[in-house]
Amino acid sequence: MFDAVNLISLLSYSVYILWRAVREIKLNDKLKMLLLEILCLFGLAVSFFLSIGIANRFYKFNSGVNTEFIIISISVFSIVILIGYFISKYTNVNTQVYYNLSESSVTLTDELTITQKNYCIERFTNSMEKDRLFLDAKLTEEKLLKFTGMTVKCLDFFLMQHLELDFEDWVAKYRVNHALALLNSDNQDVKVEFLSNLSGFPSKTEFNKYFKLYTGFSASEYRSRKIIKS
Numbered sequence: 001m002f003d004a005v006n007l008i009s010l011l012s013y014s015v016y017i018l019w020r021a022v023r024e025i026k027l028n029d030k031l032k033m034l035l036l037e038i039l040c041l042f043g044l045a046v047s048f049f050l051s052i053g054i055a056n057r058f059y060k061f062n063s064g065v066n067t068e069f070i071i072i073s074i075s076v077f078s079i080v081i082l083i084g085y086f087i088s089k090y091t092n093v094n095t096q097v098y099y100n101l102s103e104s105s106v107t108l109t110d111e112l113t114i115t116q117k118n119y120c121i122e123r124f125t126n127s128m129e130k131d132r133l134f135l136d137a138k139l140t141e142e143k144l145l146k147f148t149g150m151t152v153k154c155l156d157f158f159l160m161q162h163l164e165l166d167f168e169d170w171v172a173k174y175r176v177n178h179a180l181a182l183l184n185s186d187n188q189d190v191k192v193e194f195l196s197n198l199s200g201f202p203s204k205t206e207f208n209k210y211f212k213l214y215t216g217f218s219a220s221e222y223r224s225r226k227i228i229k230s
Contacts, residue, residue, distance in 0.1 A: 112157055120154040121162055134174035135200040141167050172210040175199040179211060183223055192219045 112120065127133050127148050136143070144167075145155060159165055165173075179199040182190050190198070196207035211219050 112153065116154070117157060117162075120150060120158050123148050123150055124155070124158045128171075128174045132174075134171050134178065137197070137200050137202040139171060139200070169210075172201075172206075173214065175201055175207075176210050176214045179207070179219065180215070180222075183219065183226065192223060195219055 124144075127144060131147070133139055133144060133147065141155060145152065155167075159167060159170060163170055176199070179195045182195060182198060193204075195211075196204045199207065201207035201210070208218060211217075211222075215222055217225065
């Protein structure tokens, strides 16, 4: 009876922890989430093998599995999941983002340090200028945070305090600059109607809105003026 209670408790606790983690853990806590999943898998594995042992012992269920095999299986499983965790941890390309920027080190009441602010600025700027994420027409704040591994607090500082722009306006600036680069290039085969897709805008309406906002002209007017000047 005691073994059965332990089995149910272990199984229930593992499922409960994983459920809470999925609901509450932030995007930047990927390694924490991975570790929790591993611990839960371990709990489920132990529960499975213990259930076989209990069935063999109390219900005369002849599974053909002896106690030594159960212990060895749990040990091997433990080693495998730990190796998997450390491989994921040290091969993660975004490991550097745990530059004391996780929510555990920067609480909702804390202020970012100057070093952290500078790192935020560098990371988000590089995501556009080097990684050119603005070309993804489906880019969202969530996708940006997942790609960079940064926190929501860091993004809020970068947009609201450093740039004083919202997310859409910030991304649109890079997209308009890319469209301008295409229009100003020597390749005159680029058609205006294709600029929206080539620059990462999700729609022509949004492209026309931001292009005129930042240049004062529509794309067609800009090209016409460029041809006249040349």
